[in-house]
Amino acid sequence: MKKSPSTSKSSEMSGKRNLVMRVYLYIFMGIGLVMVSIGAFGLGQNIYKSALFPRYPLESYNETRCDYLENGPYPTDPVMMGKNDADTKMLIEQNKQQAEKCRASLEEERKIKKVTDFYNSLILLGIGSVLFVGHLLVNVKTNNR
Numbered sequence: 001m002k003k004s005p006s007t008s009k010s011s012e013m014s015g016k017r018n019l020v021m022r023v024y025l026y027i028f029m030g031i032g033l034v035m036v037s038i039g040a041f042g043l044g045q046n047i048y049k050s051a052l053f054p055r056y057p058l059e060s061y062n063e064t065r066c067d068y069l070e071n072g073p074y075p076t077d078p079v080m081m082g083k084n085d086a087d088t089k090m091l092i093e094q095n096k097q098q099a100e101k102c103r104a105s106l107e108e109e110r111k112i113k114k115v116t117d118f119y120n121s122l123i124l125l126g127i128g129s130v131l132f133v134g135h136l137l138v139n140v141k142t143n144n145r
Helices: 005-052 078-083 085-143
Strands: none
Touching: 005 085
């Protein structure tokens, strides 16, 4: 028994629609799975950085940005030190104060980065989970029809 042309055309359109829907669902399930993986990796990284290191690490340029203040340009020539001894002591004292402020700001930045990294990982994990599970449920429902 032959199908009428209108029936075969509608089944062909339905097949194309199902294919497009399947591709859409699988793409977004894949994106959700990648987001979950990246979020889990970030969360694991945050946990091991907090547990294994004495202080939460920053980027290398941030870790060393206070070093120049502690090893400032002080005159090493004894003749020159005698002439500007008061100026040199004042310069050394100012550099020590600036180094203390710099170290305090580094510690504050370290705390902020730790919390920010943790929440960014949680957010990525949550969004990826919702995206993956939501599309998985739609995929399961459409397969059961």
